[in-house]
Amino acid sequence: MTADLFPPALRAKLHPSGPVVPHPGPLATAPMPETPDAAIVQFTQACEAVGGRVSRAVTAAEVAAVVLGYLEAPEWRLAEGAAPFVAWEREHLPLPDVTALLQAQGARQLAATAHADQATRDVDYRRLDAAVVGLTGAQAALVDTGSIALVHGEGRARLVSLLPPVHVALVPVACLHATLGSLLVAEPGLLRASANVVVVTGPSRTADIEMTLTRGVHGPRIVHVVFVG
C-alpha cells in the first residue's frame, strides 16, 4: 500500500545510503526524587515557575472546596450563585464523589459531550463555553517540568481542560513520574491507547506582543493541580 503513496523517484532516495547510522538507544533521564513528598515539592517548584498552582487534598470535600472557591469568586460568580462547571465522568476522577458534592452545594454541572453531528455540536459548544471550571483527572504528573498528562477518551472530554478559564486537575500521588521520557518508557502503549493525549505545563500563554507575557490566551488562565492521596 505504501508503494502507492510515494512516487518511484522519491522511493529510490528513501533507501538508506552511506554509512549505517544506528539508533542511539534510550536516554537516561533525571532520576525520581527519593520520596513522594520530595517529588511533590520538586513538582510544585516547576509548576509554580510556569504559573501553575499546586495543592494537596485527601477528601472529596476538600477538592469541592477548591473548585467552589473559583466558581464563587467575584470574577466569575453569577447573579444567582456559583458559576457552572464541566468535568470528566466520575469513574475517571480519583475522588469520584466530587461532582455530586459540588452539585449538592449549588454548583451546576454542564454536560461535557460535543456530539459529532454538526447541529448539536454548535449547541454543545455554546453550553461548554459557559463553564468557568473544568475538572479532570490525570494519567500522570511529571516532576521535572511540573506537567500533567491527560489521556482523553470515553468520559474524559478534551474541552473540559481547554475551554473554561480554570482547569482543576486531580492527580493521585502514585502517578508521579520523573520526566515525560520516563512516563513514555514506563507506559509504552500510552500514545496508541487514546485518540488524544495532552501534556499540560502551566496555563495557556503568549508573549507574541512585544515579548510581554500574558496568561490565558485560548486555554485556561489558571491551572490548579491537586494531589490526591
Add this chain to the structure above:
Amino acid sequence: MSDSSRVPAGRPTRVQLLVTCLVDHFAPDTAEAVVRVLQQQGLEVVVPPDQTCCGQPACNAGARPDAIAMAKHTIALLERDPAPIVVPSGSCTDMLVHQAPALLADDPAWAARASAVAARTYEFTQLLVDVLGVTSVPCDRTGTLAYHACCHGLRGVGIDAQPRQLLAHVPGATVLPLPEDDTCCGFGGLFAVKLPDISGAMLDRKCRQITASGADTIVVTDVSCAMHMQGGLHRQGRPVRVQHIAEILGGMA
C-alpha cells in the same frame, strides 16, 4: 572544544612559524612579537620559505579549486620540516586543521598529507598554553584590556580559555569584561566587502559594546578582525586600540 588529542608527546624545542598573509603585509611587527615570545620560552623559531596564503578566503567564497591549490602549496611547504607549526591567527589555524583536510578528504594523494600537517598545527595561544603549559608570559603592559573572542578560533579551533588565561596573568594590566564578547565582529572575510552594510551594522554593534566596556585596548587572536574593528573605531573617532595578543605579550607598545 579544544582537541587535546593534538598535543604532542614531548615538549617541542623548535616550531615553524606560518606568518599568514595579513600579518605579513599589514602587521609584521606582530610576527616579530610572536617570535620574541616563543624564543623567550626557549623555542627555536624557523620561518619556512615560500609562504603565500593558506587559501581560506577562496574556501569561504566557495572557490574550491583555488582554495585547494593554495592549501596544497601551504601544506607542501610546511611538511618538509617535522616541527610543529604555530599560526598567529585562529581562522588560518582552522583552515589548516579542519577546512583543508575536508577539502582534500577525497584526494588519495593529499588526504593523509593534509591530516599530518593539521595534526601538528597550533594557534599561537594554543601553543603556549596547551602545548607548552605556559599561562603567564612576562611583559610590562599596563592599562585596561578586554578580550574579544574571534569566531573561527573560538568555535573552529577551541580557543577561549587560553588567551583569557594569558591576559589574566599580565600583572600591570586590568582585564575588563566585553559585553557579548563571543558575538561576531562582522568581518567574515570577503563578507565585509560583498555585504558591507550588514558587516557595517554588526561592526557598529561591536563598537558600541567596546565603548561600553571602558577598556583602552581590545585584545584578539586574529589580525583580520583587528583590522576590521580598528578600522571602524578609527572612522568613528574612538581612541580604543585593537591589538593582537602577541603584541601585548611581546611587549609592543
Add this chain to the structure above:
Amino acid sequence: MTQIAPLPFYTRAQQAIADPNLQTALDRATGRMVVARKQAIAAIADGEAARDHARAVRAHTIANLGQYLDQFVEQATAAGVHVHFAADADAATQLVVDIARRHEVRRIVKGKSMVSEEIELNHALEGAGMRVVETDLGEYVIQLDKDVPSHIIAPIIHKTKEQVAETFRRELHATDADVADIAQMTAFARGRLRAEFLAADMGISGVNFGVAESGSLCLVENEGNGRLSTTMPRLHVALMGIERLVPTAADLAVALRVLARSGTGQALTVYTNVITGPRRPGDPDGPSEVHVVLVDNGRSQMLRTELEEILYCIRCGACLNVCPVYQEIGGHAYGSVYQGPVGAVYTPGAFGMGPWADLPQASSLCGACKEACPVRIDIPRMLLALRARAEEGGHTPRWVGRGLRAFRLVATRPRLFRWASTVALRLSRWLGPTGFDRLPGPLAGWTRYRHFPPMARETFTARRRRLDRRQERP
C-alpha cells in the same frame, strides 16, 4: 515555493538595517531568547547529552527515512488517519482544497504551520471561496495586516504594541478600552477567536513530530489554539514535511526535551498534543475525521546529498536567535518562509539556487548557529557547500571568482607572489601612507564603514630573508 520577494535580498537587508522599529524589536526578542536558551539547557543536568542524543535520533531517522515513513503511514492508517502524499506545493494545496470541498467546508481555523506558509495554502483556500482564520495570536495579527511573519517562533517580533492596537482598531473595530494594554488586547483577541473556533468546519495544523511506531501526530504550542483547532471542528487536516519523524514515543520525549529549551528557554511548551486518529467510538469530543498530508516540495532534493543534515532540523528557532546577521536584518530580508541560518541552507537546497543564491552568502561563518543547534547541525559546512555550488554555477559576482583565481595564480608561485607583494606595498604606501578612507571598485564596501590601514614598509618574511642574506655574507 512560488513566493519570491520582489526586491533582491541585499536591498531588503539594507532596508531592514535602516528600520529603527525593526532593530529595537530584534534586540528585544533575540537577546532574551539567547539568555533563556543557555539557562534552560544548563538547567537540566543532561542538557548536552540530550542534544547529542537528539541529534543521533534525527540522524538515524533521516538515514532510515523510508522505513520510518512506511511505518508511520501504516500505523496512522490503522489508527484511522487518512494519509496523503504531495510531491510539491501545488499538489499539497490541491489535496487540501479537495478535502475541504468534499466536506463542504466554509470556515477554517488554522494553527501555526510553516509548511502551510511554504505551500501558500491560505491563498489557495481563499481562492476556493473558503474563509481561513489564523488563530495563533501573532499569525492572527499578521493575517489582519496582510503582512508576513518575521521569525519562526515570534512572528510579530517586528511590531510594537501600538501597531497591534491599531490593527485591531482598524480591522476588528476594537474600542480604546479593548486595546488599552497588552492584557486587554489579548483578551479581545481571545473573544474574537473563540467565536471562530466555535463556528469552524475544518481545522488545519502543522506537525512538530510524527511518531512512526504509533502513527501519532505531535503538535506543541503555548496558547491553546492548536488544541482548539484540532478538537472543535469536525475535520482536522495536518500538514507534515516528510522529514519530521521520530521512531518511537521515547524518541519523541528526547526531541521535546531539547525543542522548547532551545527555542524559547521553556522546559516544555504549555501544550504537547499527541493525536492518534480521529475521535473513537464513545469519545465525547474530537474531530470525526483526521487527514495528514505528507509534503515533499524539495525536501527529497536534499536527501542523500551534502545538504541532508539540514533535514535534521526540529524548527526550534535557536539559530535565528544567536545569528549576528539575523540580529541586524530580521526575517523578512531573507524573502523566504525559512529564515536565518537554517533558511539560508534549506531555501536554496529545497528550491534551487536561482533566486536564492544570495542567502548562503549572508553569513560571516561565525558558527554560532552550529553551537546553538539542539541537534548540532553543521550549518557553516553546508553554507560553504552552497557557496561552492553558487560559484560553480555562475551565481556569484564575476569579480570575486576572477579576483580569487588571479590571487591563486600568484599565491601558488612564491617568487611571483613576492614580487607582487613588493609592488603592492610600494604602491599602497605611496598612495596611502596613513591608510585609505576611500577604496575603489568592489573594495569600496570596506571604506564605507572602516578606515583601511596602511600596509607595512616591508613584510616580515622579506625582512627575514634580508637579514638571513646579510648573515650569510662573511
